[in-house]
Amino acid sequence: MATLPEDDRExxxxxxxxxLTPAQAAAVVGCSxxxxxxxxxxxxxxxxxxxxxxxxxxEAAAARRVSTRVRIAVGKEAR
Structure with missing residues (x-):
């Protein structure tokens, strides 16, 4: 699962x-x-x-670590 793109994991x-049902999940991610x-x-x-x-x-493991740091940083900025 960790090797998948962030959108897929979400x-x-x-x-x-x-x-969540498809309708509920769609509302969360903002699509139909x-x-x-x-x-x-x-x-x-x-x-x-x-x-x-x-x-x-x-290399894939390093990319996941960077992706996690970016998500954490973006989440802190949103607060």
């Missing part, structure tokens, strides 16, 4: 972990429920592909 978490369903389908496909791929490289 959709998968909203749907799978938070248990139909668009959300298409994006979620694609995210699930990428998750399946990532799960069957080889382990992430150190």
């Amino acid at each position: 959709l998968l978490i909203l749907s799978g972990w938070q248990g 429920p139909i668009t959300l369903r298409v994006r979620l389908h694609r995210a699930r496909k990428r998750l399946t592909q990532a799960a069957s791929a080889s382990p992430p490289t150190e």
Whole structure:
């Protein structure tokens, strides 16, 4: 899951972990429920592909750390 783009992770978490319906998740991310369903389908496909791929490289791990720092910094600015 960590190797997926942030947008994919968000959709998968909203749907799978938070248990939101497509309409609720669409409201959170700011799109129509139909668009959300298409994006979620694609995210699930990428998750399946990532799960069957080889382990992430150190470069991918470093990119995830940077992405996390950016999200934290942006979140602090929004407050």
